[in-house]
Amino acid sequence: xxxxxxxxxxFGDSYVQGTGDDECLGxxxxxxxSARRAGYNITYYNLGVRRETSTDIxxxxxxxxxxxxxxxxxxxxxxxxxxxxxxxxxGQQRVSESETLANLRALLxxxxxxxxxxxxxxxxxxxxxxxxxxxxxxxRMRDVAIRLGVPYVxxxxxxxxxxxxxxxVRDNDGAHPRAAGYARLAxxxxxxxxxxxxxx
Amino acid sequence: xxxxxxxxxxFGDSYVQGTGDDECLGxxxxxxxSARRAGYNITYYNLGVRRETSTDIxxxxxxxxxxxxxxxxxxxxxxxxxxxxxxxxxGQQRVSESETLANLRALLxxxxxxxxxxxxxxxxxxxxxxxxxxxxxxxRMRDVAIRLGVPYVxxxxxxxxxxxxxxxVRDNDGAHPRAAGYARLAxxxxxxxxxxxxxx
Numbered sequence: 001x002x003x004x005x006x007x008x009x010x011f012g013d014s015y016v017q018g019t020g021d022d023e024c025l026g027x028x029x030x031x032x033x034s035a036r037r038a039g040y041n042i043t044y045y046n047l048g049v050r051r052e053t054s055t056d057i058x059x060x061x062x063x064x065x066x067x068x069x070x071x072x073x074x075x076x077x078x079x080x081x082x083x084x085x086x087x088x089x090x091g092q093q094r095v096s097e098s099e100t101l102a103n104l105r106a107l108l109x110x111x112x113x114x115x116x117x118x119x120x121x122x123x124x125x126x127x128x129x130x131x132x133x134x135x136x137x138x139x140r141m142r143d144v145a146i147r148l149g150v151p152y153v154x155x156x157x158x159x160x161x162x163x164x165x166x167x168x169v170r171d172n173d174g175a176h177p178r179a180a181g182y183a184r185l186a187x188x189x190x191x192x193x194x195x196x197x198x199x200x
Numbered sequence: 201x202x203x204x205x206x207x208x209x210x211f212g213d214s215y216v217q218g219t220g221d222d223e224c225l226g227x228x229x230x231x232x233x234s235a236r237r238a239g240y241n242i243t244y245y246n247l248g249v250r251r252e253t254s255t256d257i258x259x260x261x262x263x264x265x266x267x268x269x270x271x272x273x274x275x276x277x278x279x280x281x282x283x284x285x286x287x288x289x290x291g292q293q294r295v296s297e298s299e300t301l302a303n304l305r306a307l308l309x310x311x312x313x314x315x316x317x318x319x320x321x322x323x324x325x326x327x328x329x330x331x332x333x334x335x336x337x338x339x340r341m342r343d344v345a346i347r348l349g350v351p352y353v354x355x356x357x358x359x360x361x362x363x364x365x366x367x368x369v370r371d372n373d374g375a376h377p378r379a380a381g382y383a384r385l386a387x388x389x390x391x392x393x394x395x396x397x398x399x400x
Contacts, residue, residue, distance in 0.1 A: 007250075017243065024225060024233040024244045033224040043217065043250060044224045049267050050243060060267060067249050067260060 003041040004074045006197075008032065009115075011061045012080035015123055015185075016048025020168075020176035028078070030186035035197035042197065043073075053084045053095045054103035062110065069115060076196065077115040079107060082122030082137050083175070086130065097137060101144050108148045118194055119145045121154045123165070123185055125175045131160055151194035158188045203241040204274045206397075208232065211261045212280035215323055215385075216248025220368075220376035228278070230386035235397035242397065243273075253284045253295045254303035261307065269315060276396065277315040279307060282322030282337050283375070286330065297337060301344050308348045318394055319345045319352045323385055324360040325375045331360055351394035358388045 010016050010028040018026020025033065032044035045068050049056070057079070069075035085095035095103070104119070111117045121138040124131045138156050145152035159165045165184050168177035177185075189195050210216050210228040218226020225233065232244035245268050249256070257279070269275035285295035295303070304319070311317045321338040324331045338356050345352035359365045365384050368377035377385075389395050 017245070019243060022233060022236040024229045024236065029224045029229075033222060036222040036224065043219060045217070045249075046246060049245075051270075052267065056267060060263075063260075063263065067252065067256060070251075 003039070005072070006040060006042045006076065007045070007069050007073045008042060008076040008078065009045045009047055009061075009065055009068055010078045010080070011057050011064075012048045012078075012120075013052045013057075013084050014048065014050040014176060015083070016080050017046065017050055018048070018182060019050055020172050021179050021182050023179045023182075025179075025182065027182045027185040027189060030183055031189060031195060031197070034186070034190065038197065038199050040197045048080075051084060052081065054081050054100050054107075055085075055095055057081055058103045058107055061107065065115070075115045076118070077111050078118045078120060079104075079111070080120035080122065082141060083125065083130075083134060086133050086137060097140065100137065101140055104141055104144050105148070108145060108150050112148065112150060116196065117150050118196075119150055119152045120189055121152060121156060123155045124160045124169075126166060126170045127174065131156065135160075151192075153189050153192040153194050155185060155188050159184065203239070205272070206240055206242045206276065207245065207269050207273045208242060208276040208278065209245045209247055209261075209265055209268055210278045210280070211257050211264070212248045212278075212320075213252050213257075213284050214248065214250040214376060215283070216278075216280050217246065217250055218248070218382060219250055220372050221379050221382050223379045223382075225379075225382065227382045227385040227389060230383055231389060231395065231397070234386070234390065238397065238399050240397045248280075251284060252281065254281050254300045254307075255285075255295055257281055258303045258307055262310065265315070275315045276318075277311050278318045278320060279304075279311070280320035280322065282341060283325065283330075283334060286333050286337060297340065300337065301340055304341055304344050305348070308345065308350050312348065312350060316396065317350050318396075319350055320389055321352060321354045321356060323355045323365070324369075326366060326370045327374065331356065335360075351392075353389050353392040353394050355385060355388050359384065 168181040342352040368381040
């Protein structure tokens with residue numbers, strides 16, 4: 001019997017892209033490589049883009065899905081963002097909380113009609129104030145996802161005191177880890193129960 | 201001194217995507233991981249899409265570059281396609297040779313005005329007839345690229361008798377190798393002299 005032909009698109013920001021990882025996998029690539037080794041026939045599309053907010057992702061995600069997720073394949077989408085929405089440019093938050101949540105709602109309304117969908121919450125940086133604001137945003141995002149019946153993996157609580165994550169983030173650029181940090185993040189998602197492709 | 205902030209987009213088909221590779225890197229990911237390990241500050245965007253022809257790529261490439269390649273970053277684009285153009289659907293070749301070459305010309309005219317650009321020729325499958333047609337197309341593609349001053353890396357001559365490549369392709373699906381085959385292909389591109397990020 002042929003295995004299902006699984007296609008998965010990851011949309012998000014630099015954390016999805018894997019910025020800082022010399023192995024060029026990030027957490028998304030590590031999850032898909034593990035799934036392939038476990039026997040799933042997965043095609044991995046990483047569509048994380050550095051600096052993007054939820055507004056940027058909302059603008060492009062569907063156009064980028066269309067050539068990649070075909071009527072005849074088994075299609076999955078993962079969204080992960082939040083940190084750039086909160087960041088300040090000239091003292092102004094790039095995207096307000098209500099806009100972030102409205103973007104998430106719109107994304108999920110549209111995505112869940114087409115694809116199996118998962119949301120992965122934003123991971124912490126090496127900045128307590130940012131992390132406190134991000135924790136609050138992540139909780140609100142979870143509420144939106146859960147209300148729409150979409151699983152949500154909070155990553156901040158698991159990583160905010162994680163030595164490996166924090167040491168790499170601090171040693172790198174204050175925001176992004178290196179290979180070992182991304183491996184930790186992949187583990188958090190894999191262990192959540194919400195990731196579809198665990199050991200078979 | 202800060203290192204240049206290098207962003208690179210790879211556009212192409214399943215070979216660019218890395219179909220069949222359990223490590224989820226393909227040749228493009230291996231090249232970028234090597235470059236990062238050599239000290240280049242590279243952000244790697246893999247925009248290969250399975251089944252796509254040059255016509256499909258021409259349609260989407262610029263829209264997908266725009267959020268990823270920013271005015272303030274040092275930007276590179278790699279194109280690699282050809283095998284799907286040649287494939288037959290209901291006895292009809294999907295894209296004629298003259299269309300493939302016109303697509304390549306249009307892509308390069310537009311890309312070279314904006315980004316440092318490279319073309320990587322299509323690699324062989326486990327099918328002598330297909331390979332003979334592909335070798336001819338690859339030579340014509342090289343002529344187009346060279347005439348426009350864009351470096352072209354032919355991969356078919358280097359791989360058509362390569363044991364590792366052919367054994368994996370045959371053992372897999374007749375078209376795509378696995379991890380070791382993609383590592384061979386990455387080596388061919390790295391050794392060509394046209395790849396920008398060798399050992400520093």
